[in-house]
Amino acid sequence: MRLSDLKPGEEAIISGFTDELKYLQLMEMGCIPGERVRLLSRAPFGDPISIQISSYKLSIRKSEAHNILVEMHSEDTRSLRQA
Template identity: 40%
Template sequence: MEINLTQLKKGEKATILDVNIDNIPLKLIEMGCLPGNSIELIQIAPLGDPLYYNINDCHVAIRIETALEINIIKAIS
């Protein structure tokens, strides 16, 4: 089931399926936010934004409005 990145729960892993390149910063793409790469939600900020992810061993903070532009499929536990 395809969902967006904001629906991932802390500690869950997923695979990136699709990225809306027009609406996310180029820096995220350079850091590995690309289809086929694995991603894990590590931490949520105290006020809920940003979200802290591990993308292929690269730690990245992503704001919710950007995370909505990244589609994933959850890894089977």
């Protein structure tokens, strides 16, 4: 599933990207495969969405969040060091 499919409050683990052009930039901003991500809220007009990654918040347009693949397994216990 994709990051844009999450509902507010839901958490998932980033598993990959579909956009070859933008994935480097997303990773540089902290959206790394294996990282836990939480959808915090949608903006008042429905888009963009705000997400929590590691210890910070990002605002990301839905069309861009659509390029981020996520998995909702909770078994993935990879420790997420947050600093």
